[in-house]
Amino acid sequence: MSSIVLxxxxxxxxxxxxxxxxxxxGLPQISTGDMLRAAVKAGTETGVLAxxxxxxxxxxxxxxxxxxxxxxxxxxxxxHGVMFDGFPxxxxxxxxxxxxxxxxxxxxxxxxxxxIVERICGxxxxxxxGSVYHDTFNPVPENGCDCGSWIEKRRADDNExxxxxxxxxxxxxxxxxxxxxxxxxxxxxxxGNRGIDDITQDILRALx
Ligand code: AP5
Numbered sequence: 591m592s593s594i595v596l597x598x599x600x601x602x603x604x605x606x607x608x609x610x611x612x613x614x615x616g617l618p619q620i621s622t623g624d625m626l627r628a629a630v631k632a633g634t635e636t637g638v639l640a641x642x643x644x645x646x647x648x649x650x651x652x653x654x655x656x657x658x659x660x661x662x663x664x665x666x667x668x669x670h671g672v673m674f675d676g677f678p679x680x681x682x683x684x685x686x687x688x689x690x691x692x693x694x695x696x697x698x699x700x701x702x703x704x705x706i707v708e709r710i711c712g713x714x715x716x717x718x719x720g721s722v723y724h725d726t727f728n729p730v731p732e733n734g735c736d737c738g739s740w741i742e743k744r745r746a747d748d749n750e751x752x753x754x755x756x757x758x759x760x761x762x763x764x765x766x767x768x769x770x771x772x773x774x775x776x777x778x779x780x781x782g783n784r785g786i787d788d789i790t791q792d793i794l795r796a797l798x
Contacts, residue, residue: 707754
């Protein structure tokens with residue numbers, strides 16, 4: 591089975607939608623951002639290298655990311671396809687991906703830059719299960735997260751300065767990938783400047 595790529599600027603809602611699409615398709619989510627944060631927390635060699643790039647909003651070097659993905663894709667849960675969240679982000683990453691697995695759909699969630707800052711600066715997540723919430727647009731239920739283990743977590747790179755660097759990196763290094771995938775006829779643009787449920791419906795329709 592083929593894999594799916596969730597593509598879009600920081601804060602577009604890739605992680606939010608990945609959580610929902612995973613429930614429907616059964617495809618495991620592979621988020622390079624989550625993998626890097628786990629490596630930073632564990633203090634691995636990769637984590638030590640990635641930390642300064644992440645804190646300054648720059649992309650981590652391609653070879654580090656490609657090695658992470660090559661290893662992750664060998665896990666048994668990836669045998670029947672996966673949903674990539676935040677990978678690939680450069681043409682060399684996309685070329686490496688094409689050499690290890692086939693991609694059937696690239697879902698591009700489009701959100702204007704001026705909405706990104708408010709989304710990222712209001713984001714928090716559940717320390718228990720990782721579910722993502724927002725101060726205004728998607729607050730945690732009154733009794734805490736459905737997983738029953740609620741600790742509010744905020745990301746170190748979710749501040750206004752770093753968001754501007756992440757957006758610059760997106761426009762300079764990642765958005766050119768749209769043409770690369772459009773030429774392959776598997777690129778689906780989704781208006782991400784709407785309610786979360788509407789976006790999920792459009793993504794599921796694009797995947798039919
Ligand atoms: P990563 O963790 O991948 O961050 P990102 O791409 O910047 O994306 P985000 O996780 O910030 O946003 P999202 O699109 O998932 O949005 P979310 O659903 O949370 O990467 C972090 C860093 O790691 C990078 O800067 C880089 O250094 C490094 N890195 C990672 N992958 C790499 C790679 N492949 N190559 C090189 N370096 C790499 O939503 C955001 C907020 O908005 C939430 O609060 C949510 O509740 C809310 N929200 C969601 N949808 C909506 C909606 N429709 N309306 C209103 N609010 C909404």
